[in-house]
Amino acid sequence: MTSNVLIVYYSQSGQLKEIIDKTTAVLLQDAEINLSTYKIEMEEEFPFPWDFYSFFNAFPDSFLQKPHKIKRIPADILNQKYDLILMYYQVWFLSPSIPINSFLQNQEAKQLLNGSRIVTISGTRNMWFLAQEKIKVLLKTNQAKLVGNIALVDHTPNLISAITIVNWMFSGVKKKMFNFLPFPGISKKTIDESERFGNILLHSIKQNEYKNLQHNLIDADAVVVKPFLxxxxxxxxxxxxxxxxxxxxxxxxxxxxxxxxxxxxxxxxxxxxxxxxxxxxxxxxxxxxxxxxxxxxxxxxxx
Ligand SMILES: Cc1cc2nc3c(=O)[nH]c(=O)nc-3n(C[C@H](O)[C@H](O)[C@H](O)COP(=O)(O)O)c2cc1C
Structure with missing residues (x-):
């Protein structure tokens, strides 16, 4: 039996795209899985690398969850029925990023989300907890069912990752600051190892059984929660x-x-x-x- 799976994402640096490639590698190889990809495109794109004003000016709309205009969702994506939607997102200012917020509040997206099963996969610095709560609310509003969550983060100490990410966002280049600080963002090791989640997703898709999905993901360390954060x-x-x-x-x-x-x-x-x-x-x-x-x-x- 063929299963239709949709990937929804937005990424500025391509970090989330790398995560998609790893976590869906086994799905792509499976002849019974029909994988489609939809990249959210903004009517007015955000700059990358960022400049000071654009970066901080994105704060109020991100946090207040004000949607911006996105380009129309292609008809071939809208006209399918999906067994599962994998939604890859990033956090901006402790909230879902403006592109993801805009997608979740878009009229056409409602058609995709209504009644669908969703797995959320975030790629953030380390502070995604309350943003995920806001995503849960938007999914509920759209009558979508959250069946799994994976949270990939930068594991370097909080203050170090705060410095390195700013350097990355304002230069557009993932480089070692001062030649000795760790690379910014989610480490290559964490991204490479995220391939293991693909097998867990594959199992649920094949069985058409999602009751144990989050349990299996947690067992594979897909979500590490630090109460301090x-x-x-x-x-x-x-x-x-x-x-x-x-x-x-x-x-x-x-x-x-x-x-x-x-x-x-x-x-x-x-x-x-x-x-x-x-x-x-x-x-x-x-x-x-x-x-x-x-x-x-x-x-x-x-x-
Ligand atoms: C404007 C802005 C605000 C951000 N705020 C947060 C945040 O509050 N928490 C967090 O963990 N990461 C934050 N990040 C990092 C992003 O979640 C993400 O990891 C990074 O931008 C790379 O995503 P990309 O795939 O779009 O390139 C922020 C990034 C940007 C550009």
């Missing part, structure tokens, strides 16, 4: 809510001024607040042990 994400979301609402009301030079202030706030948050959150995390770890255990279980799950 969840805590930074949660606190960041609270502050971003205030900042995004303020900046959203500003235009022209006023907006530029506020975006600069937001940039200073981010530096402060990353270099002062997040190490403090980390310190408090370790001090109070024994008292919060049960809470963290629950958190890990929740964010590894798909409910």
């Amino acid at each position: 969840v805590s930074v994400d949660t606190k960041g979301n609270r502050m971003f809510k205030i900042w995004s609402k303020i900046i959203d009301t500003k235009q022209g030079n006023q907006r530029k001024k506020f975006l600069k202030l937001f940039y200073y706030y981010l530096i402060f948050a990353i270099w002062i607040i997040s190490p403090l959150v980390n310190l408090l995390y370790y001090i109070f770890y024994p008292f919060n042990f049960l809470k963290y255990k629950k958190q890990i279980k929740y964010y590894q799950g798909i409910e």
